[in-house]
Amino acid sequence: MFDWLVVGAGFAGTVIAERLASQHGAKVLVIDRRPHVAGNAYDRLDAAGVLIHQYGPHIFHTNSDAVFEYLSRFTRWWPYEHRVLARVDDQLLPIPINRTTINRLYGLSLETDAEAEAFFASQAETVEQVRTSEDVVVGTVGRELYEKFFQGYTRKQWGVDPSELDKSVTARVPTRTNTDDRYFGDKYQAMPADGFTRMFEKMLDHPNITVQLGVDFDQIRAAVPHRRLVFTGPIDEYFGYGYGRLPYRSLTFRHVTLDKEWHQPVAVVNYPQTEQFTRVTEYKHLTGQVHSKTSLTYEYPSEEGDPYYPIPREENQAIFRRYQALARSHPDVHFIGRLATYRYYNMDQVVGQALAAFRRIDEEREAERSGRTFQVAQTERESPVLS
The missing domain is CATH 3.40.50.720 (NAD(P)-binding Rossmann-like Domain)
Structure with missing residues (x-):
């Protein structure tokens, strides 16, 4: 019993x-x-001895003292601040979109938060009632940035257009007027x-x-x-x-090992405009592991398989x-x-x-x-x- x-x-x-x-x-x-x-x-360690995440990247971050203190009873931590780049118009640009993103994309030289805020305001469309994921982005940064960074990625990830998804999906990804290129801003950011x-x-x-x-x-x-x-x-x-x-969206993963030390400049690169996969993860950025080879995961959204995303x-x-x-x-x-x-x-x-x-x-x-x-x-x- x-x-x-x-x-x-x-x-x-x-x-x-x-x-x-x-x-x-x-x-x-x-x-x-x-x-x-x-x-x-x-x-797990793959065949090459590189520590990989079997089901795609998991990056720990929290603002909760209680949660962090609880988990700290069972692990030491390796400090890690997550950064993501998106391949857009043949450039690797920071996401969430920040001042650096728009300066590089449009060849601008905005220097202050106020200038970036004014730029976003000039691009934003008036949305009477924010209901969908499309409404959130278009009403914040305008249609062009929406189409370049969000529409294609969201279609691949969810199998439907952002105009058919609840506003909560894209509301999770902030837009910044500063040059902070960290994906998260939480108090605690670390990996076991x-x-x-x-x-x-x-x-x-x-x-x-x-x-x-x-x-x-x-x-x-x-x-x-x-x-x-x-x-x-x-x-x-x-x-x-x-x-x-x-109904859920599922994922399939293609794990590969390359005979070189590094493949990409950050742990995760998103592909909103091209390719069937949504993102590529290189794990040594996450774990701090030193190894002569590197292992990657290509992530493909799917209608069938294990349930991942409601x-x-x-x-x-x-x-x-x-x-x-x-x-x-x-x-x-x-x-x-x-x-x-x-x-x-x-x-x-x-x-x-x-x-x-x-x-x-x-x-x-x-x-x-x-x-x-x-x-x-x-x-x-x-x-x-x-x-």
Whole structure:
């Protein structure tokens, strides 16, 4: 008999399993259908001995002291500030778009934030009501920059035009009037010094945690006795797709190793105008590894395959809300993580969500011990909590 069955050994499942085992002394079984822990953050040494990310680049960044301090118990950090270039009009230009980007693209010599702001204002179109991803960009930097940097990339990534996607997609990428070429501006920006997989292994290295890999939930749910459940897989799958399947965009990856030390000037180069792939990642920039060869990943969006990105359209949210309502009628099951809440979260947000879910479980446990009634909040099914 296990106190808890945790489905999924990614960030959500691993964090809450560690908390339940270390803080409550609970016996926890963690399962995953993949043959490894760490979910999409899984990294490994390839045949050449270069550390790569199996499922595309994962760059850790957060403004949360609590999240950073928690993960620091299980890893040392290698400081890393992520930079991305986009190949546009045969140039490699910084993205998010900043003053350097427009100076190089248009042969300008803007020197101040005010000058860059005035330039963007001169290009921006009036959008009466911002609803779509196209509206966000066109209303901020104008149609030409939208077409050069966003439209083609978004079409490849999502399989639909930005005019058909929720505004949240492109709102995630800021536009800057300064020359800051970092992709993120968070307080903490670093990579696990020994890799993500090693960090996960340390989190799960507890005598009360049992890990079984290569196992489907359907094989376990009736066969292994457990009192309560944490489910981090697709919520529609848990309920047998009773309201229909929630649509996702998937990815395929082509990993290659080159017999040279470096291939590109930064870790990630985006391709919004050309090629079938969306971006190319060179991992030694991310990890700081010293090696005579270099390994790259070419990333191709796909309609089929593992679920990666919930497609942000209102009709899809309507389906999810029906599953969300059904989940509330299962108080002994906690649905956390990207797939269980049908929302794209950064890694730190998933960690924050799992920590918040544990706090609620902890409060419920204390209430039961004292004989008080406690209404379990459903927040973990709606938004991450970072404190």
